[in-house]
Amino acid sequence: xxxxxxxxxxxxxxxxxxxxxxxxxxxxxxxxxxxxxxxxxxxxxxxxxxxxxxxxxxxxxxxxxxxxxxxxxxxxxxxxxxxxxxxxxxxxxxxxxxxxxxxxxxxxxxxxxxxxxxxxxxxxxxxxxxxxxxxxxxxxxxxxxxxxxxxxxxxxxxxxxxxxxxxxxxxxxxxxxxxxxxxxxxxxxxxxxxxxxxxxxxxxxxxxxxxxxxxxxxxxxxxxxxxxxxxxxxxxxxxxxxxxxxxxxxxxxxxxxxxxxxxxxxxxxxxxxxxxxxxxxxxxxxxxxxxxxxxxxxxxxxxxxxxxxxxxxxxxxxxxxxxxxxxxxxxxxxxxxxxxxxxxxxxxxxxxxxxxxxxxxxxxxxxxxxxxxxxxxxxxxxxxxxxxxxxxxxxxx
Numbered sequence: 144x145x146x147x148x149x150x151x152x153x154x155x156x157x158x159x160x161x162x163x164x165x166x167x168x169x170x171x172x173x174x175x176x177x178x179x180x181x182x183x184x185x186x187x188x189x190x191x192x193x194x195x196x197x198x199x200x201x202x203x204x205x206x207x208x209x210x211x212x213x214x215x216x217x218x219x220x221x222x223x224x225x226x227x228x229x230x231x232x233x234x235x236x237x238x239x240x241x242x243x244x245x246x247x248x249x250x251x252x253x254x255x256x257x258x259x260x261x262x263x264x265x266x267x268x269x270x271x272x273x274x275x276x277x278x279x280x281x282x283x284x285x286x287x288x289x290x291x292x293x294x295x296x297x298x299x300x301x302x303x304x305x306x307x308x309x310x311x312x313x314x315x316x317x318x319x320x321x322x323x324x325x326x327x328x329x330x331x332x333x334x335x336x337x338x339x340x341x342x343x344x345x346x347x348x349x350x351x352x353x354x355x356x357x358x359x360x361x362x363x364x365x366x367x368x369x370x371x372x373x374x375x376x377x378x379x380x381x382x383x384x385x386x387x388x389x390x391x392x393x394x395x396x397x398x399x400x401x402x403x404x405x406x407x408x409x410x411x412x413x414x415x416x417x418x419x420x421x422x423x424x425x426x427x428x429x430x431x432x433x434x435x436x437x438x439x440x441x442x443x444x445x446x447x448x449x450x451x452x453x454x455x456x457x458x459x460x461x462x463x464x465x466x467x468x469x470x471x472x473x474x475x476x477x478x479x480x481x482x483x484x485x486x487x488x489x490x491x492x493x494x495x496x497x498x499x500x501x502x503x504x505x506x507x508x509x510x511x512x513x514x515x516x517x518x519x520x521x522x523x524x525x526x527x528x529x530x531x532x533x534x535x536x537x538x539x540x
Contacts, residue, residue: 151344162441163477166434170514173430175496177506180423182418182499187313187411191404194235195261196377197386199402206400208237208315208375210410217327217373219399226392228384233260234373236326239312242286242319243295249286251319253296254314255326261377264320270305272335276323281305283317296321297329313411315498323373331372402461417534431517439521442474446525453529467526471519478518482511 183377190209199208200223207213236255241248258272261281263264264281273279280301282288292303301321310318321329380386380394380403390401402410446453456466485508488539493500 159477160480161180163480164484166441166477168488169430169434169437170485170510171488171492172485173427173434174485174502174506174510175493175500176423176430177510178489178493178498178500178502179498180420181204181501181503181506183313183315183416183419184412185501186311186315186499187416188408189309189311190313190411191407193265193310193318195263195265195379196224196379197380197402197404198378198390199407200232200376200378200397201374201400201402203398206402206410208235209407210414213374214372214481215374215399216503217323217371219373219397220376223376223378223393224395226389226396228380228389229378230381230384231261231379232376233257233262234323234375235262235377236323236330236374237312238326238330239314239316240329242295244288244292247448249288250316251282251286252316253329254318254320255323255327255330256320256375257323261379264305264307264310264318267305267307270303272305273320273322274304275469276322278302279304279322280319281307283310283319284308285311285317286319288319293320296325299325299329311499313370313415327372330374335423355395414421431513434514435517438477438518439524441477442470442522442525443528445473446470446529450532450536454534457532457534465528466529470526470529471522474518474522474525475515478514482514486510489517 200209200219201213202215205211213232217234220234223229223232234255234257236253238253238255239250240253242251242253254262256264258274263272264442267281268284270281278299278301280294280296280303282294282303282305284306288294288303290303290306293300294303295301296319307318307320309319313316344375378389381460386403390403392404393399393401447500453466489502493502
């Protein structure tokens with residue numbers, strides 16, 4: 144008995160294999176798109192894990208510090224330490240910017256942290272933690288920085304003293320950690336020209352520069368030049384304490400916004416990643432339709448090329464379900480080859496993407512099931528054409 148799939152592999156193996164490779168590359172793109180979404184979610188969770196916090200305290204009526212901007216006075220943490228259930232509290236700043244170095248610049252999230260407190264890099268793969276109060280940095284390896292390399296953040300140069308890995312922002316940008324005071328200056332302190340202009344305006348304001356109030360103008364200008372703000376306070380609760388209860392106390396008594404780990408994860412995944420997830424979902428739907436169309440066209444074309452063989456099978460009494468089964472076998476074989484090629488391609492090129500691509504085994508299994516289902520559905524057009532073949536075609540030539 145003639146096997147349609149076997150005949151194509153033996154006598155038209157080049158077209159069959161090339162078709163499988165082409166379909167496989169399309170499947171590889173589909174798996175990579177799913178991996179990009181998984182990577183975005185994993186980046187968001189890695190950001191929360193790396194912070195080492197149980198509760199995030201931010202400006203009231205905001206969803207900062209990652210989804211929205213947030214600004215707090217840097218003495219707020221003292222009041223938080225007095226709350227029951229709070230073990231540690233530390234200021235932190237986050238600023239996404241272009242970090243300059245000898246060969247150009249790199250987009251990174253600059254994090255200001257206090258040594259030994261929540262927010263510092265949890266582990267290093269090379270070098271050491273900063274020991275000086277100024278001008279030392281720890282960088283994620285994805286920045287491309289090397290130990291002892293000089294980088295420039297705003298007006299100052301920093302020396303990279305340590306390297307870490309998987310310290311990224313919710314958008315996948317690698318992190319650069321610098322001392323909190325330096326980060327406050329980089330984010331909140333104005334440049335020299337702006338400070339000079341502010342001093343001129345203050346001196347020209349009668350409310351600040353009036354007779355009988357010595358020292359007022361100097362106090363105002365000193366306050367304008369100070370950088371005493373932070374983006375958030377990271378709180379670590381005491382053993383046995385409930386983070387949700389601590390967050391509620393902060394909201395009730397300190398008139399600030401506070402989020403637990405679950406709430407912050409919901410903000411990052413549901414709000415920041417949601418738009419990208421919908422966009423990726425649209426791409427996956429389009430790729431599924433294109434894949435189905437390609438498989439349907441290829442199987443239909445191959446079936447039309449074997450009309451005489453199908454007519455012979457009908458002439459000798461072969462059941463329709465046997466003919467349909469052979470065409471289905473051909474479509475599933477093409478899908479299996481395409482999936483193997485696609486999975487291999489996605490695994491090979493994923494490390495070269497600028498953002499983290501997470502290929503999960505569960506997604507691969509679901510992808511295989513979807514590919515086989517699409518191929519089975521796409522084969523119905525060819526099966527319908529094969530079942531309409533007149534057995535007399537085998538004799539009529």
